[in-house]
Structure formats: structure tokens, C-alpha cells
Amino acid sequence: MNKSILTVVVFTFVISHTSGQITFGAKAGINFANVYNIGSTDNKTRFGINAGLLGKVNVSKKVFIQLETLYSIKGHKFPKTTLSGAGFLSLNYISIPLLGGFNFTDKFSAFLGPEFNFLTNANSKFDDSNHDVSKNYRKFDFAIDLGVAYNPNNKLGIDLRYSYGFEDLADVTTTDLLGNPIGKERKGSNRVLQLGLYYYIFARK
Numbered sequence: 127m128n129k130s131i132l133t134v135v136v137f138t139f140v141i142s143h144t145s146g147q148i149t150f151g152a153k154a155g156i157n158f159a160n161v162y163n164i165g166s167t168d169n170k171t172r173f174g175i176n177a178g179l180l181g182k183v184n185v186s187k188k189v190f191i192q193l194e195t196l197y198s199i200k201g202h203k204f205p206k207t208t209l210s211g212a213g214f215l216s217l218n219y220i221s222i223p224l225l226g227g228f229n230f231t232d233k234f235s236a237f238l239g240p241e242f243n244f245l246t247n248a249n250s251k252f253d254d255s256n257h258d259v260s261k262n263y264r265k266f267d268f269a270i271d272l273g274v275a276y277n278p279n280n281k282l283g284i285d286l287r288y289s290y291g292f293e294d295l296a297d298v299t300t301t302d303l304l305g306n307p308i309g310k311e312r313k314g315s316n317r318v319l320q321l322g323l324y325y326y327i328f329a330r331k
Contacts, residue, residue, distance in 0.1 A: 150180070152324065155321050156174070157318050158173065161315065163313050163315060170203040174216070175197075176198040182326075188228055190227045190235070198243070200218075200219065215250050216249045225271060226238060236275075239270070240268065242268060262296050263297075269289045269290055269291040269316060270289070270292070271288070272288055280329075282325055289317070290317060
């Protein structure tokens with residue numbers, strides 16, 4: 127949680143030391159999520175949501191900094207096995223992207239930056255039942271976001287981004303040929319394509 131506090135402090139510092147316009151708004155969108163290098167190679171993309179608030183500082187006419195605080199559902203679908211039916215994994219995060227952007231025109235921009243994710247809970251659902259698997263997953267996940275945005279006017283916008291996760295997400299027990307546990311290792315990383323719609327509630331100089 128210290129990293130999220132540091133992120134907010136940095137953003138606040140930038141706000142207090144810039145003469146550019148500061149804009150605040152709300153955002154919601156869809157996640158097309160998967161987890162790589164974990165479990166079956168047949169894992170499929172699952173749909174989730176993201177929603178929250180954003181703040182944007184126009185450092186200059188071309189350059190901006192944007193901070194978001196989102197509730198974001200990630201994870202993946204998994205196939206049927208000999209032990210259980212098909213189902214899906216939900217990884218639920220408080221996500222804090224800190225993005226630097228460049229305005230190509232008044233309507234089109236691109237952005238890049240780190241995303242700090244804090245796990246609230248993890249659930250696996252199969253055979254018509256829910257299973258809390260939070261203890262198997264790391265509480266913090268780090269990613270890099272890259273995306274583009276389109277603003278048809280000064281209030282409304284839409285963005286598309288790809289979030290590439292770096293952290294090993296889960297504690298996985300390894301076994302020998304007889305199925306006996308022989309150790310543990312960390313595996314898995316989030317990969318998410320996000321489509322978002324946002325609305326600027328107010329702005330100030």
C-alpha cells in the first residue's frame with residue numbers, strides 16, 4: 127500500500143506545481159483479461175469490468191499526466207479437467223494507473239505508464255460453486271499500460287489500452303510423476319485489453 131500512497135503524493139505534487147488545467151472525471155469500461163503461464167494452456171479470455179475516478183493535468187498544450195483509481199476485475203476462463211468442470215477465475219483489484227500522455231491533436235492522444243494493482247480478493251467458480259482462492263495469489267501486481275484515447279469534445283472520451291503484467295501472480299505446488307508435492311513456485315501474469323469510456327465532471331485552472 128506504500129507504493130499507492132507514493133503515487134498519490136507524486137501526483138499531488140505535480141498538481142500543486144503546475145499552472146495547467148486540472149480536470150476530474152469518472153470512468154467505466156470492459157476488461158478482456160487473461161493470465162499467462164499458469165495452469166492449462168487452454169485458458170481463455172474472460173470479460174470483466176473496470177470503474178472509478180480519474181484526474182488529469184495538462185502540463186502543456188501537448189503533454190498531460192493522468193492518475194486513475196479503478197476497481198478492476200481480471201482473471202481468465204479455464205477448461206474442464208478430470209477433477210472439475212470448466213469455470214473462471216476472478217482477480218479483483220484496486221488499480222492505480224499513473225500515465226504520461228501526448229496530444230497529437232485536440233481529439234487524439236497516446237499514453238504510457240505504470241499500473242499498481244492491489245488485490246482485494248480472488249474467486250474461482252466451477253461446478254456451480256464459488257471458491258475463495260485469495261491466499262494463493264499475491265496481494266500486489268505491477269503492470270505497464272500503453273494506449274490511445276479519442277475525445278470528441280472537452281467532456282467525453284474513450285480510450286483503448288493494453289496492460290502488461292510483470293509479477294508472478296500465484297503460488298503453484300509442483301508434484302512428481304506420482305502426484306506427490308515436491309515444492310512451490312510462483313507463476314502467472316496478467317494480460318488485459320481495456321476499453322474505457324470517461325466523462326469529465328469539472329475542470330479548474
